[in-house]
Amino acid sequence: MAPHAHTHHEHHGADLIAEAARALVSGGEQWTSMREAVFAELARHERPVSAYDIADNLSAARGKRVAPNSVYRILDLFVTNNLAMRVESANAYLANTHPGCAHDCIFLVCDECGEAAHVDDETVSRAVRAIATSRQFKAERPVLEIRGLCKGCA
Template identity: 55%
Template sequence: MATVHKHREPQGDDLTTAARTALEKSGEQWTAMRASVFGALAGFDKPASAYDIAEAVSKVEGRRVAANSVYRILDLLVAANVARRVESANAYVANAHPDCIHDCIFLVCDKCGQTTHIDDDPVTQGVRRAAEAAGFAPVRPVIEVRGVCAACAG
């Protein structure tokens, strides 16, 4: 049974403010380009690649933005808990609650690509304990469950 967390999940400008606060708490600056990348990422309804984000930012900025620049910013946003990386899709999602730190469990639909992030602390803590028992120091466990979402299954 998943542990229920009472997250404050801001939307729109409030999400951008929460992301900015989290990034600045990590010691980084909230620059115009970082804001543009985060804004584009938050605008996608499913995980987006750096190329998707670069294209969206390029349209808004009216100039070409290289995917390499976007990758660097995404790495920074992930490190600050502002974005999450869906490893199997090499894509990213905006963290809906950047002020709360949990290991990720993603449910990834193989039909539509929709990805849902859930928190289940007993499961992720069990993964950490198993890794430590094997002599491994887990840094950032990410669990992905591939399958079919309720919308595609119905």
């Protein structure tokens, strides 16, 4: 059974922010200046970042305190609308570089450096959902995390 990774266009920088705004608005939500600031801060990180780190960085940049609970609410909205992915075991987030492309979250998480590589594999996603269905469980947002060491740390 060969893995199948679907293809999609990866967005970066200003293009990623514009695509996230488009996806959120097309989903019936508003793209506010605070949501844009949180997304831009999230998107500039290569590794998963916590809501507290985002709040601290935004507070420093704005010269006034940004509450972590506000950032958490925005990040939850982003996860719900497929603009961000949550690495559950680290309570940290990554920007989805292809908003609008629905898929399950499969992460390879390095215990040494904290890197989290996102993997798209339709075969694994279908298998996980089939297991849930066979037990009369409706999978809403499957997340699979494989902990270990990345190539650089191994």
